[in-house]
Amino acid sequence: MQRQPLLAPWVSFTSNRIRSLRTLAFFSFFHSSMETTSFSASIDSADASSAAADPGKEILRTSSASEAIGEGESVKEFGFGRAEFGRDSLVGTVQLYDRHVFLRHKSPEFWLPNVESAKSDSLPQLLAAALKARKGDMKKKTRLTICGATDISDSSEGDVLIFPDRIGYRRLTDADVDNFVELVLVKDTEWLPGAVETLSGSYVFVCAHGSRDQRCGVCGPILIEKFKEEISLRGLEGQVFVSPCSHIGGHKYAGNVIIFSQSKTGEVSGNWYGYVSPDDIPMLLEQQIGKGEIIDHLWRGQMGLSVDEQKKAQSIRRQPNIAIVENRASGCCQGNGNLSCCQNATIMAKPDANHTTGGRESNPSSSSSISKSASQNKNFMRPTWLKQPVRDTYAALAIVAAIASVAGAYLYYRN
Numbered sequence: 532m533q534r535q536p537l538l539a540p541w542v543s544f545t546s547n548r549i550r551s552l553r554t555l556a557f558f559s560f561f562h563s564s565m566e567t568t569s570f571s572a573s574i575d576s577a578d579a580s581s582a583a584a585d586p587g588k589e590i591l592r593t594s595s596a597s598e599a600i601g602e603g604e605s606v607k608e609f610g611f612g613r614a615e616f617g618r619d620s621l622v623g624t625v626q627l628y629d630r631h632v633f634l635r636h637k638s639p640e641f642w643l644p645n646v647e648s649a650k651s652d653s654l655p656q657l658l659a660a661a662l663k664a665r666k667g668d669m670k671k672k673t674r675l676t677i678c679g680a681t682d683i684s685d686s687s688e689g690d691v692l693i694f695p696d697r698i699g700y701r702r703l704t705d706a707d708v709d710n711f712v713e714l715v716l717v718k719d720t721e722w723l724p725g726a727v728e729t730l731s732g733s734y735v736f737v738c739a740h741g742s743r744d745q746r747c748g749v750c751g752p753i754l755i756e757k758f759k760e761e762i763s764l765r766g767l768e769g770q771v772f773v774s775p776c777s778h779i780g781g782h783k784y785a786g787n788v789i790i791f792s793q794s795k796t797g798e799v800s801g802n803w804y805g806y807v808s809p810d811d812i813p814m815l816l817e818q819q820i821g822k823g824e825i826i827d828h829l830w831r832g833q834m835g836l837s838v839d840e841q842k843k844a845q846s847i848r849r850q851p852n853i854a855i856v857e858n859r860a861s862g863c864c865q866g867n868g869n870l871s872c873c874q875n876a877t878i879m880a881k882p883d884a885n886h887t888t889g890g891r892e893s894n895p896s897s898s899s900s901i902s903k904s905a906s907q908n909k910n911f912m913r914p915t916w917l918k919q920p921v922r923d924t925y926a927a928l929a930i931v932a933a934i935a936s937v938a939g940a941y942l943y944y945r946n
Contacts, residue, residue, distance in 0.1 A: 625832030629671040635690040638679040661712040677777040695799040700725040733792035739775035744782035757809040801834035
């Protein structure tokens with residue numbers, strides 16, 4: 532009991548040292564364990580340090596996800612529990628475009644509200660200006676989005692990813708912009724100064740542009756961390772890649788997610804999702820990425836489809852299969868990409884395996900009704916001449932019975 536006062540300062544000092552070492556070890560492990568891909572995002576630390584030294588340089592650092600979570604009122608107002616979350620219809624909120632170009636540039640903490648036109652960010656500004664100037668010369672309507680970095684150890688500044696082409700170029704610089712746009716985006720040829728790389732796997736982009744809109748600033752980082760967690764649990768590292776991205780339109784639909792994944796037919800489609808919450812991420816990984824099934828209640832639209840085509844495509848997917856079978860004789864309803872109700876009878880008699888409305892099972896009674904209808908259709912297709920003798924026999928018997936009845940009545944009348 533007498534030693535306790537002497538040990539107390541030593542215990543307190545030791546505890547503080549342990550906490551400090553744990554904190555240092557955590558941050559060291561965090562920076563060293565960030566995943567790196569062939570086109571993984573990174574922060575240009577040189578630009579960040581030079582910006583800190585130059586007060587005139589426009590650098591804006593927004594709140595991180597942990598800081599946003601710490602502010603309960605901000606999360607309540609701008610997070611997944613906000614009043615407007617899930618309120619509006621999503622389908623048809625993506626404008627028509629044919630090609631999506633992503634430019635790796637710094638990270639969301641350093642993005643200004645209009646990062647594509649910021650004077651301090653020359654590369655995005657030059658690329659956006661070149662795309663605008665050559666808009667009329669490009670065969671494909673092209674959209675530019677800035678995607679961010681998470682790995683500070685290996686810079687990927689200037690890397691370009693292009694979908695649905697699934698190609699990438701490394702280290703685009705200010706001096707290369709005009710030549711790159713001319714060769715790759717206007718003439719659809721290769722950019723000789725940089726070796727083209729084929730992108731494999733699925734790519735997920737989450738809007739985390741907090742300086743543009745606080746809803747994306749709160750929801751985006753949380754979704755990114757949840758994606759990484761689920762990807763790790765499923766062993767999908769190296770197959771599914773997640774990056775933060777800049778403004779894509781529709782902040783009120785945050786969390787906003789774009790997924791570029793390969794369909795069963797081998798085509799790459801860019802599906803947009805809105806009002807995505809952390810609870811929806813396992814479903815997106817399993818159904819959209821794993822099976823190519825669209826999650827309709829979160830679906831905003833798709834690259835390559837107009838607003839009307841997006842609405843029509845969803846309407847077709849939501850039609851009961853029996854209705855599609857009945858209307859097959861009236862013609863073929865063919866949409867863009869994989870959207871079609873022109874399938875053979877065997878496929879149409881089963882639940883639609885290409886799309887989903889959120890994991891709901893099909894109605895067994897509907898399947899039995901379809902089977903019954905198919906059986907009836909088979910009966911309708913039997914040759915009618917097989918039944919002709921039977922009908923003739925019945926007709927003859929009816930005539931004989933009628934004659935006998937008339938004769939009997941006549942005899943009865945005479946008597």
